[in-house]
Amino acid sequence: MKNAVAFIGRCVLAGLLVILPIYLALLLLLKGIASAGQLVRPFTQLLPESLPAQQILSVLLVLVSCFVIGLAVRTRLGKLARGRLERSVFERIPGYELLRSLTLQVAGEKNDGIWKPALVEIEEALVPGFIIEAFEDGRYTVFVPSVPTPFAGAVYVLDAHRVHPVDVPFTEAVKVITKWGSGARGLVQAMEAARGRDDVPAATPGDR
Structure with missing residues (x-):
């Protein structure tokens, strides 16, 4: 009860x-x-x-x-x-911070106050979230919204290896949450693409 x-x-x-x-x-x-x-x-x-x-x-x-x-x-x-x-x-x-980030993103402004979309490792799962701030030691403060409203959720402080920033528009990440996870494939693909770029070895003089 x-x-x-x-x-x-x-x-x-x-x-x-x-x-x-x-x-x-x-x-x-x-x-x-x-x-x-x-x-x-x-x-x-x-x-x-x-x-x-x-x-x-x-x-x-x-x-x-x-x-x-x-x-x-x-x-x-x-x-x-x-x-x-x-x-x-x-x-x-x-909810003001979220609305401000959404408005700035729609307006096409570059601003440090915009929450950065990310996929966050919580236990054995990847969940959509937003990076709120970065610590000097590399950790992140992350907001993980509830579904289907992005105006409520939980805040975590996580090590960098558990937070994967994704290069997608803020509005796209919000849509994934409001649509009960529909479109999350795009977030995963963006994460894997970024990981692939990081794994590419740097060119050396001997490779030329």
């Missing part, structure tokens, strides 16, 4: 961790559009009456605001402000 209750509790928590960030993002977006609607109301007469002028202008204002903010955080001062805000506020929100 206790095991069943614990299982139900874990499932509810995992589902909550998926829904909550999405709900908060949608709530923030709707609030932004509603606030923008008040600002653009004087300009609605510029568009034909057949169009939902207030809604269109509100969405455009929100998109322009996002663009301006995104442009600002690319500056040196903006990066400093964003880093301080993330450390003090956003990183305390469950």
